[in-house]
Amino acid sequence: xxxxxxxxxxxxxxxxxxxxxxxxxxxxxxxxxxxxxxxxxxxxxxxxxxxxxxxxxxxxxxxxxxxxxxxxxxxxxxxxxxxxxxxxxxxxxxxxxxxxxxxxxxxxxxxxxxxxxxxxxxxxxxxxxxxxxxxxxxxxxxxxxxxxxxxxxxxxxxxxxxxxxxxxxxxxxxxxxxxxxxxxxxxxxxxxxxxxxxxxxxxxxxxxxxxxxxxxxxxxxxxxxxxxxxxxxxxxxxxxxxxxxxxxx
Amino acid sequence: xxxxxxxxxxxxxxxxxxxxxxxxxxxxxxxxxxxxxxxxxxxxxxxxxxxxxxxxxxxxxxxxxxxxxxxxxxxxxxxxxxxxxxxxxxxx
Numbered sequence: 001x002x003x004x005x006x007x008x009x010x011x012x013x014x015x016x017x018x019x020x021x022x023x024x025x026x027x028x029x030x031x032x033x034x035x036x037x038x039x040x041x042x043x044x045x046x047x048x049x050x051x052x053x054x055x056x057x058x059x060x061x062x063x064x065x066x067x068x069x070x071x072x073x074x075x076x077x078x079x080x081x082x083x084x085x086x087x088x089x090x091x092x093x094x095x096x097x098x099x100x101x102x103x104x105x106x107x108x109x110x111x112x113x114x115x116x117x118x119x120x121x122x123x124x125x126x127x128x129x130x131x132x133x134x135x136x137x138x139x140x141x142x143x144x145x146x147x148x149x150x151x152x153x154x155x156x157x158x159x160x161x162x163x164x165x166x167x168x169x170x171x172x173x174x175x176x177x178x179x180x181x182x183x184x185x186x187x188x189x190x191x192x193x194x195x196x197x198x199x200x201x202x203x204x205x206x207x208x209x210x211x212x213x214x215x216x217x218x219x220x221x222x223x224x225x226x227x228x229x230x231x232x233x234x235x236x237x238x239x240x241x242x243x244x245x246x247x248x249x
Numbered sequence: 250x251x252x253x254x255x256x257x258x259x260x261x262x263x264x265x266x267x268x269x270x271x272x273x274x275x276x277x278x279x280x281x282x283x284x285x286x287x288x289x290x291x292x293x294x295x296x297x298x299x300x301x302x303x304x305x306x307x308x309x310x311x312x313x314x315x316x317x318x319x320x321x322x323x324x325x326x327x328x329x330x331x332x333x334x335x336x337x338x339x340x341x
Contacts, residue, residue: 015264032296056299071253097329128302136298144306151314230311237318241325 025139051203052133052212060138061218065197069182072222076179079229086236094245106156114156121149132219139219143226150231154238163242166235171228178225182218257291274320281312 029035042063043055052058060068088094128135129142154162186197194200197214204211240246264284271277283307292301 006328021255021259021262025251025258028251029252031254054299096293136302138299141302141306144311148310148314233315234318238324241321246326246329 047206050212051206052215054133054135057132057138057219059214061215062199069186072179072182072225073227079233082233083236088247093248095248096244097246110155118149118152120143121152129220129223130209133215139222139224142223144230146227147230151234159242166231171231175225175228175232178221178228181221185214185218253293256296257294261287261291278313278316282309285312
């Protein structure tokens with residue numbers, strides 16, 4: 001394909017896009033105007049029924065909790081797949097290829113700023129995770145934010161610091177426990193003779209950190225699972241760089 | 250107010266184009282993260298703060314992180330397997 005053809009195809013596609021874009025922009029509903037019955041209906045009943053002010057998480061972890069359970073196991077399976085593909089087999093001899101130099105090349109100014117950045121990220125992650133039922137956020141977002149902390153340490157400090165945080169076998173167990181406890185919370189409802197994932201815990205006072213029953217608990221479990229999942233994937237990818245050993249071929 | 254949303258969406262389209270135009274892989278990952286942040290801004294403007302937060306965490310943290318991890322692993326592997334190969338050639 002010649003350069004000229006490529007540009008002409010882009011121009012044609014660009015013209016079509018621009019036409020559709022203008023059409024869509026001119027016909028957008030007024031800002032803040034919601035069309036459709038379901039959002040209004042759920043916004044009216046969710047705070048009363050579930051004592052959760054963040055209706056999105058009330059839907060995710062309660063009204064359609066079974067869907068989210070499936071989504072959580074999608075992440076679990078994906079991490080399992082990555083670890084299976086990149087795993088290091090037991091007993092295969094490795095050869096040292098030289099450790100990556102442990103000295104950080106960053107300026108000391110950046111490294112000084114690393115500590116406050118880690119602190120702020122940690123606090124923000126815990127806040128997002130524990131206030132899932134009150135404000136936008138929840139377990140999944142909190143998990144990703146918290147998992148970013150060791151990588152921040154990796155960038156600012158050195159490989160060794162990252163290895164100390166992530167190389168524990170406990171991370172695997174924590175991930176499995178996080179994923180499993182969601183299912184167990186759901187099954188606990190069955191023991192009490194109500195349908196799967198029914199909100200059986202006391203709902204508490206609307207606006208409290210410990211309110212909305214199952215929703216807050218599931219949110220924390222998902223947060224634990226996602227944090228461990230991202231750390232596991234990160235460690236699996238970086239294993240050779242961290243240990244400075246590669247399997248012999 | 251609607252024009253602000255329209256301008257934001259145009260910005261997303263332009264930055265998506267710029268991600269493709271960036272040829273250096275590492276710079277492209279950074280551009281991808283910036284694109285993810287802009288998408289988060291769009292969701293936030295259209296009154297979906299939950300989705301905006303998900304988009305920012307996935308688009309600006311998780312996705313660039315995964316790509317960077319894969320790139321660094323590949324670079325490490327190719328750097329060390331190449332040195333092993335060149336040693337073998339000298340023996341031959």
